[in-house]
Amino acid sequence: AQSVTQPDIHITVSEGASLELRCNYSYGATPYLFWYVQSPGQGLQLLLKYFSGDTLVQGIKGFEAEFKRSQSSFNLRKPSVHWSDAAEYFCAVAASGGGADGLTFGKGTHLIIQP
């Protein structure tokens, strides 16, 4: 079965600084990978996804992620964070079928933005 590890429970970043959130997955075949963001009391919004092709994917709100098969990683990056980026971030993986049988989520990383 597939699994996702987000090693950092909390991360604090100063406004305007760069950001990298880590995600490692375990899956035998080529995975389908996702990053979602959840603002307090809200549902989940998709930031970006990787299915195949170019390993650097661009998402909404200035986020990008890079798929590295050799490291089983799909880290999320942003060059300059804004106070509005404070939220919970979830990495997720889908098995065969591109997610038709559901997603497996990591436990999340809580992002705190310092003024």
Place this chain on the structure above:
Amino acid sequence: NAGVTQTPKFQVLKTGQSMTLQCAQDMNHNSMYWYRQDPGMGLRLIYYSASEGTTDKGEVPNGYNVSRLNKREFSLRLESAAPSQTSVYFCASNGQLKETQYFGPGTRLLVL
């Protein structure tokens, strides 16, 4: 389009009571899902329905039942609520394979 809607938004139950969480989508999606979110646990799949008329267990199905009423609606039922079922419940849907899963706003359930 409203996307994925869930009712109720918040519910308090006593142990042993039953209730049904409702979910509807207006995007003509084939697949629908129920997840629960607990602090420090991320989201875990309870049940899913890959198409109208089919349902399958996810990672944590015990204590729950589901009904895919039609293509639009997918309900989650707790027959005898337990405090361990206190959680935030999210419904999601997606259309064709490899498409994005869209999430509803969630239902916060407290079981006393």
